[in-house]
Amino acid sequence: MAALTLPAAEWRDRAGLDTLTEVLGAHEGLCRFVGGAVRDALLGIPVADLDLATALSPDEVMARLRAAGIRAVPTGLQHGTVTAVLESGPVEVTTLRRDVSTDGRHATVAFTDDWREDAARRDFTINALYADPITGALFDYFGGLNDLAARRVRFIGAPLQRIAEDHLRILRFFRFLARFGDAPDGDGLDACTIRARDLMALSRERIRDELLKLLVARETVGVVRLMLARGIFEPVVPEIRSADRLAALVAREALVGTLPDPIRRLAALLATDPAQADLIGARLKLSNAQRKRLMLASSDEGIAGPRALAYRVGRESAEDRLLLAATDDAALGQGWQQLTGWDIPRLPLTGGALVARGLAKGPDVARALRAIEDQWIAEGFPATDRVESIADAIVAQALSAPISAKAASPGTGRE
Incomplete structure (x- = not known):
């Protein structure tokens, strides 16, 4: 790669960063930027996490930070990591290390002052690049710059x-x-x-x-x-057998201009089987919210119209279904437009209003309310006066011939 020094980047001007590197001995060559920040700066892409490597011991790092009034959190002292909390965000500071033993899951490390030895324990050449915080000079021990240039x-x-x-x-x-x-x-x-x-x-x-x-x-x-x-x-x-649905989803995300989402993309790799999706979500230790979303995205149950879908399962899951199940670009664009800027409404009626109309409290109210809700959704969420008319008609019918439990959908409200 042509660059021999770290290019200018917004993260290098973070508040408190110069003070931190000075405290850690940058002028004496005791600390360097390392890993993703260096790699991403060379590629000209935003840097998410900032890491410093140092020849100082973890105890010395803690002592220097505290003496300088910088909050120091011992996030992984056994592995040499201290988090310096700056006003502009956290910076992980890790003492140079070498592996003593590994078992494929965990490593026992010893501290060192040898930069090359520290680089040798890192995974890939593009992640083993260091930069001097003051001069921006790059240090590359294993050909990472050439690999970065060659992608x-x-x-x-x-x-x-x-x-x-x-x-x-x-x-x-x-x-x-x-x-x-x-x-x-x-x-x-x-x-x-x-x-x-x-x-x-x-x-x-x-x-x-x-x-x-x-x-x-x-x-x-x-x-x-x-x-x-x-x-x-x-x-x-x-269970992942094909990437075809994923490819289609990626194209549709680009078409509507939405950001990629990992749960939605995981759903694209699985069968349209909510039960299987739940098992996989449990196996991968997804959160409860992520598991529910994966299940909803993996369903092929039809609900008429994107707004009705959003009302039943929520906007996020409705967007997932649209993107995963769209049959053509025009239908996707129309459905997406219907959801854009649309606030999901609440049914402007309560069970109390039905009791006031003469229904007895209990199952009859619940069934009538669901019937009103279903018609309100089917008519495109009309205003309150129309809902009142729907309620009048359904309550009158219920009083003359009660709605059967089998004819009405169970429950009220959204899924």
Whole structure:
């Protein structure tokens, strides 16, 4: 890569950052920016998380920060990590490390003052780039700059050994390939294929986090197809069999101009089977809200009209269904337009109003209210005066010939 120094970037002007690096000995070469911030700055993309590596021990980092009045949180002292809380946000500060032992899930580390040794324990060459906070000078020990220029994701050292140290690197390889890569490194791809079953030893939470990040990456469709061809999903989500619906969804998201969403995209990889979606959501330790949304997105139950759908299942799930099930671009555009800027209304009537009309409290009121709601939805959510007319008619009918429990839909309100 042509750049020999870190380019100007907005994050480098964060309030308190210069003070932090000065406190940590930047003028003596004791700390450097590292990892994603350096990589993303070189690519000219926004930086989300900021990390500093330092030759100082964790105790010395804590002491210096406290002496300077900077809040220090010992977020992972056993691994050398202290979080410095600045007015502009947190910065993780980690002492240079080397691995003492690994078991594929956890590592025991020892601290060092050797920058190359610290770089050697990182996963990919593009993540092992360092930059001097003062001069912006870059430090590249394993060819990461060339790999970044070539959009190549390459393991540091022997891929099989690196995967044995941490099995999650299999999924990270594909996630970084989807985000930054143009073509996979052959040795790395083969190693991930050979060791795919190692993923079974990982916690479901770690698998979930990597998978959801992968699904919103730039080249997720091509990478998911590659993972399917290589059998990567088999040990953890064997239900994923095709990327065709995902490809269609990505195109539709672009058509309507909405941001990619990992739960919606996960639904596109699964069958239209809410029960199966719930099982997979439980396996991946999704939150209750995410599991419910995945189930709703995986349903093919028809509800007439996008606004009726939004009323029944909520705007987010209605958008999911529209994007996943649209039969053509015109229908999708029309449905999306109906939801844009539309506030989901509440039924302007209560059970008390039906009791006042003469219905007895209890099941009769609930059934009549649901019948009123169904007609109100079917008519396109008309104003209150029309709802009153609907209520008058349905209550009159109920008083003369009570609505049967079988004829009425169960429950009231939205799903």
